[in-house]
Amino acid sequence: MTGDSDISATGDSPAGDSQRVIALVDDDRNILTTLSIALQAEGYATRVYSDGEAALAALRQNPPDLAVFDIKMPRMDGLELLRKLRETSDLPVIFLTSKDQEADEEVGLAMGADDYIAKPFSQRLLLARIRAILRRAAPLEANEDAAPPQPGSASAALNRGRLAMDPARHKVTWDGQPVSLTVTEFLLLEALAQRPGVIKSRNQLMDAAYPDDVFVDDRTVDSHIKRLRRKFRSVDPEFGAIETLYGAGYSFSDG
Template sequence: MTDVYAMSHKILIVDDDPHIRQVLSFALGKAGMQTSEAGDGEAALAEIDARRPDLVVLDINMPRVDGLEVCRRLRASGDLPILFLSSRDDEVDRVVGLELGGDDYVVKPFSPREVVARVSAILKRGGRALEEAGPRGTVTHNKLRLDPEAWEARWDGEEVSVTVTEFQLLLLLASLPSKVFSRDAIIDRLHGPGFAITDRTIDSHIRNLRHKFGSLGGTDLIETRPGVGYRIGACLGQPA
């Protein structure tokens, strides 16, 4: 069944295997999305410059320019959502990909239906987090300011570049500042119950956020409760 929400979205599929590109193009097209393809990292970057998509499905292991390098270049200039494709034995690459700013990953061999589900979840851009937050106005927590309408995160007035998933996660925590969320609860709120994401994925996104805000003095952005989970920190920053 076609998702009406997805019909306006353009997806770039990047993989050196033409069969994988064909299968994913068919599955995403059947879900109502527009697709384009690239067979390597260089072609992907050229396609993104020419016709910016709404999301990139990006294989990690490719000739010429691999997926991790493509991600590095994209993150240097923006927050285009990225879903990585990786081989089953590439655990290190998957973790590195998330730490570079990937939003999620799927392990080969995969079900096309799973890829469509994960693409759709990323594209909904925090719908579940916004439902939890209630009113859709700006969320302010001391030096942290989140604007869901503009998809903008600021620390003490300075804009911080975050990915879609990082914004979703931060908005969820900041909207319920007294609540401690387990990793499973974070996954359920952002993606829906039963969505298959590992704890390591959530931890990688938390590390990314701490690094980005920590460079501006936001070392108390997110608090860890050992054995329980995470909640938003005091967000007061380093003392002057």
């Protein structure tokens, strides 16, 4: 197993078309080996990289379905890897962080990570988070040639004032200008925009973006909301449609 591996960690041939592919980026070879074995036992194919520089080119050239990044790595750490990857890709990413790296967790989520798990971590928890994110991403990967969704269906287009969302194609515009969102950001925004003016608690928003059996804390939702605002303000500096109701949650205003 090498730092530039782009194959299954236990074989010499690429994963079959029916398998979901998970990229693992960590300088700890024991973690790479252990996680590869656990993921493959669940039916996933894995690609492993022992540093960020080796991973970046491979992730851009041949994207997996999801990636798991360590933060502290040689040559290019996980934060820099995510920053560079987000220039061209909305690939779902989970961070592995040490418990004393709370600031890194917040920075990573602000940069567009979908989730994070603290080290030492439970393999069961990581597998649950991976399954959750892939389930959330699946409806957004619908074939663009498929029949248009019916009004009122879960994947129907959503128009709220200057906001337009197309869940079937994972597209968002504000005043006609495209806004690129990760899967988590899209689902949180959709939950807010479905009922303008209605306050959604953090728990309600977590339920919209995560299944009931996966725990995330309030900081995760807050970090994603901050990044959503930042992205919309990049196309409209006056954007204020996502409102904070302190002690209660968030709401969307289409006025």
